[in-house]
Amino acid sequence: MSIWALMIVCGLITFAIRYSFIAAEGHFQPPDWFVRLLPFVPVAALTALTAPELLLVDGGIELGGGNVRLWAGAMAILAAALWRNTVLTIGIGFLAFHLLQRL
Amino acid sequence: MTPRQAFLLGLRSVLPLLLGVAPFGVIYGVIxxxxxxxxLAAVAMSSIVFAGSAQFLLAQLAGAGAPLLLSAGAVGLINLRHALxxxxxxxxxxxxxxxxxxxxAYLxxxxAYAAAxxxxxxAPGRPRREFAHWILFGSGFGLWAGWQVSTVAGVAIGAQLPAGLGLDFALPLTFIAIVVPMIDSRALLVTALAAGCVAILLAALPYKLGLFLAALAGLIAGAALIGRRQ
Structure with a gap:
């Protein structure tokens, strides 16, 4: 089977998922409970993407000092909460990541 | 605000994320x-499918000669979170x-969603909603362009980036920079804690299903807290 056919099918599936609710908007009235969930989407989805990156090492939860990403991430979280500045948060996170690696 | 300014705002906001996306694009090209x-197909996949983790999986499945239906189903599951x-x-x-x-929708x-x-x-002082599409277009286009360039680089160079730089760490760091300032209520804090815990517990599930279920758990936990107070 051609790699091209596979790519086109998968491209269409991906697009259909991304287009689903955008296309349906205005054509049906989503239930109230569903509308109430939507404001939580950014925090829920982006935290779900991030937490495993910080806490899991080779599939296991690693809370020790050896898990550099966790502690650098914790400092980034603190910086983000204090100053709410994107560049500063990323900078402090990276700095911590490299400093901790050298310890 | 003009459409042009809104576009540039979206474009600017996605730039820090490109730092983290570019290494993934290069590695995808290599894999x-x-x-x-x-x-040619490897480069084309970045515009036809345009979904990082799904492209990694497709490359592996195609290499292993997996059947079309299975590959398509797996890609659908991986990208389910985009419905949210x-x-x-x-x-x-x-x-x-x-x-x-x-x-x-394509972008x-x-x-791109996180940046925009x-x-x-x-909120007061935010650009009016009539420019939302230009902001989304700016961040979507910026990410698209960065992904295409890094994919081509990976295919052309054909070698891995040095691992010690930790460039891939830019992605979680940027998500932190975006999410933490958004958490300004107890309901959103509960949302984040629930989504994070479930994502970690279900990380072993195939096709990144854990991510989708964790996001759902976060939504439900946050909305339940709001509902109880009313």
Missing amino acids: ALQSGIPA YSASVAPLLARLPRRWKLLL LTDE IPHLLP
Whole structure:
């Protein structure tokens, strides 16, 4: 089977998922409970993407000092909460990541 | 604000994410070639599928000769979380012509959504909603361009980036920079804690299903807390 056919099918599936609710908007009235969930989407989805990156090492939860990403991430979280500045948060996170690696 | 300014705002907001996306693009290019995908197809996949983790999986499945139905199903599951983004931005795009909806749906990725959403939430001083599509277009286009360039680089160079730089850490760091300032209520804190815990507990599930279920758990936990107070 051609790699091209596979790519086109998968491209269409991906697009259909991304287009689903955008296309349906205005054509049906989503239930109230569903509308109430939507404001939580950014925090829920982006935290779900991030937490495993910080806490899991080779599939296991690693809370020790050896898990550099966790502690650098914790400092980034603190910086983000204090100053709410994107560049500063990323900078402090990276700095911590490299400093901790050298310890 | 003009459309041009809104576009540039979206573009600027996605730039820090490119730092983290670029290494993934390069690595994808390398892995696709190693799996036996021709260079042209490997590059084309970045515009036809345009979904990082799904492309990694497809490269592996294609290399292993997996059947079409299985590969397509796996890609559908991996990208299920994008339906949540679709629902989240749909009200902002309701009045646009169809060509805008098609374009913005095509460009709707984790990173582009994350970069744009802080500017789309209603708040005093925020750009008016009539420019939401230009902001999303700016972040979507920026990410798209960065992904294409890094994929081509991976196919052309054919070698891994040095691992010690930790460039891939830029992605979680940027998500932290975006999410933490958004958490300004107990309900949102509970949302984040629930989503994070479930994502870790279910990380072993195939096809990134854990991510989708964790996001759902976060939504339900946050909304339940709001509902109880009313």
